[in-house]
Amino acid sequence: MSYEPYVSPEYYRDTYQDGAFEEDAELVRYLRQASRHIDSLTYNRIVGRGFSNLTAYQQDLIREVICQQAEFEYEYRDEINSALSSYSINGVSVQFAENTWNVFSTKGVAMRRDVYAMLCQTGLCCQVLR
Structure with a gap:
């Protein structure tokens, strides 16, 4: 059984209604990747409970987060996948801080x-929940 992302391309196009992706193959790839990242950040609680067993509120939040995360990972794919943390050219330097005021990294995400x-807000990110 293959892994199914929590957001379908149809949901993304019809409900979320953003056009960040040029090709459907990219959209499917990034929705799957974002879903897996959300599983990591929620300690696989969604997998354990089953998406359909979550409240409607939790499901809506998770879908919105996945859409936003997929777009973020697509838009900043070069920076996220870069092994460099800083570079300098002709006296101009750029640093990619791991944790800044608006972006952070945890569990490799x-x-x-x-x-x-x-x-x-879903209540699924707390480390002490069992």
């Missing part, structure tokens, strides 16, 4: 802080 805060 780079994410906007406001999107992570939205995910935390």
Whole structure:
């Protein structure tokens, strides 16, 4: 049985209604990747409970977070996948801080802080829950 992302391309196009992706193959790939990242950040609680067993509120938040995370990972794919943390050319330097005021990284997932805060509203991100 293959892994199914929590957001379908149809949901993304019809409900979320953003056009960040040029090709359907990219959209499917990034929705799957974002879903897996959300599983990591929620300690696989969604997998354990089953998406359909979550409340409607939790499902809506998770879908919105996945759409935003997929777009973020697509838009910043070069920076996220870069092995460099800083570079300098002709006296101009750029640094990619791991944790800045609006973006942070945890468990190998780079994410906007406001999107992570939205995910935390589901109650599935707490480390001490069992």
